[in-house]
Amino acid sequence: MSQTTDTRRRLVAAAQELFAARGVGATSPRQVLAASGVGQGSLYHHFPTKHDLTLAAVGATVDDALTSTLRVLAADAPVVERVVAYLERPRDALAGCKVGRLTSDQAVMDDAEVRTVVGLYFTRLVDAVARVVAESGLPVDDARDRAHAAVAVIQGGYVLARATGDPEAMRSAVRGFVTLLRSETAR
């Protein structure tokens, strides 16, 4: 593995962490430098502008998140339980969703390319959940509505937990939704 590649990775990894903790707009290239331990010249060699660094870091974060979520949804279990497994997955509620938080980050929304990457994450996530729900035999449109609601409960759970400073808010929202989901199935 070349040194080039290694430096690049350290920069991207440092950017991913800082973006997750403080957002893109509130993170400066200088902070990424300090966190990664590389020099200023190196950063601008690998990533000429902040846009380039942001695209690489957000792209990596989106890939990681999608991969691990799709694995949970593909488990060998009844349809409802696979959706419930997604919903009840352990999460750092107070940290917020690494991807979802970017939708109110002006530095992201002002950058068409990065915004597209964030949009694709949610499109694919909702599609994956909808496919699972549709296995139950529910009409496709209804399955998509359920999928949107499920993903929204998680994203909103993050907002509630962060706003109140209480991770229990996320768990309460999930419990409320799962109860409704199961009560329907049990009918």
Add this chain to the structure above:
Amino acid sequence: MSQTTDTRRRLVAAAQELFAARGVGATSPRQVLAASGVGQGSLYHHFPTKHDLTLAAVGATVDDALTSTLRVLAADAPVVERVVAYLERPRDALAGCKVGRLTSDQAVMDDAEVRTVVGLYFTRLVDAVARVVAESGLPVDDARDRAHAAVAVIQGGYVLARATGDPEAMRSAVRGFVTLLRSETAR
């Protein structure tokens, strides 16, 4: 009405608009000046620091939002329909929630006083929805879970709509949740 009060109001109104459109961290005192038409000296006379201006503007936005939502929840209708009325309320989904978006705004989360105001908004909102749900006779804990889920669906709906650039994502999430809510009631 004194000129002092009027200048103050124009500053707060301009700050509210800019904060709603671009967030607190991404809005500078200079932009507030330009939008309000007042001079630099005036701003710093009424609000010595950005913190002071932020607290006033966010406080006003929270008050407005809470007041109008509580009115919807107090309508004269069956319990489930009052919750549905809150859920189906017309919203500018692509703009995001003026309050919810602040939970991923670093300038807000770094300011303990402002953060508290945002937290209280959601605490009160969830409490209000939970009280309505509890009128149905559901145990209090279950009512609170439903309320958290309902508010989360809306907040998550904003995230989905903004991420995908499609307001239909919010409507789909709401439809999915309302269907589950009504199916339970109809049992």
Add this chain to the structure above:
DNA sequence: GTCTATACAACGATAGAC
């Protein structure tokens, strides 16, 4: 209370030596 002018740090980015 409001104005103009200014201070000082941090921002994103570039220059040019090695």
Add this chain to the structure above:
DNA sequence: GTCTATCGTTGTATAGAC
């Protein structure tokens, strides 16, 4: 590919006249 030094701009805030 990486370094140190520096650029021009904007951020938040202050000074002092009116």
